[in-house]
Amino acid sequence: MERNMDKYQCRCQYVYDPAKGDPTQGIPPGTPFADVPETWVCPLCGLAKSYFLRMVGTPTSEQGRPFIKVKVKCFTTMVKADVCDYRGSTEHQVVEGATVHDLVEKLSLPIEALKIIFVNGLEKDLDTILQDGDQVALSPVTGAM
Ligand code: FE
Numbered sequence: 001m002e003r004n005m006d007k008y009q010c011r012c013q014y015v016y017d018p019a020k021g022d023p024t025q026g027i028p029p030g031t032p033f034a035d036v037p038e039t040w041v042c043p044l045c046g047l048a049k050s051y052f053l054r055m056v057g058t059p060t061s062e063q064g065r066p067f068i069k070v071k072v073k074c075f076t077t078m079v080k081a082d083v084c085d086y087r088g089s090t091e092h093q094v095v096e097g098a099t100v101h102d103l104v105e106k107l108s109l110p111i112e113a114l115k116i117i118f119v120n121g122l123e124k125d126l127d128t129i130l131q132d133g134d135q136v137a138l139s140p141v142t143g144a145m
Contacts, residue, residue: 008033008052011098012045012105015055045105067093068132070103075139077113084109084138094130101126103136113140 008016016036021027024043027036033052040049071089074080084090084107094103100119104111104126117124118137130136 004032004034006033007055009055010042010045010047010052011102012042012047014042014044016052045101047101066096068096068098068130069093070130070132070134070136072103072107073135073137074109075137075141077140078109078138080107080109083107089135098130099126100124100128100130100136103130104138109138110140114138115140 003018005018007018010016016022016033018032019029021029021031022036022040022043023029025040027040033054036049038049041047042051069091071091072084073086073089074084075086079085084092092103092107094106098106100117101111104114111126114126116137116139117126117128118139119128119130119134121135
């Protein structure tokens with residue numbers, strides 16, 4: 001029987017390669033993605049298997065998918081010099097279809113500190129897909145904006 005040895009990619013750009021498996025979670029080399037248990041998670045970001053997409057060619061970031069622009073504000077411990085602060089929005093590019101999670105990773109912000117996410121003034125979560133022109137605010141403090 002033909003085994004599907006396609007690579008699958010997480011939203012964080014991690015690529016599952018069946019030829020390598022994932023020894024960190026006991027997945028031996030040669031395991032097709034379909035045979036990876038549903039309990040398996042991305043070894044880089046912890047997203048569930050269901051978030052993975054079959055990879056076509058090179059990783060999506062290099063695939064020529066259109067970029068969108070979002071504006072980002074960061075508060076207190078989320079502030080990162082030259083990346084985002086509380087004074088004004090800093091514009092950043094992400095690929096179309098990127099989530100708040102992708103943005104936080106791309107900017108290397110401390111995701112473990114992140115408590116509240118606002119997109120265009122409405123409270124959202126890490127899985128929210130960003131749209132061109134969105135205003136994103138990231139805060140480590142609940143209810144203090
Ligand atoms: Fe991931």
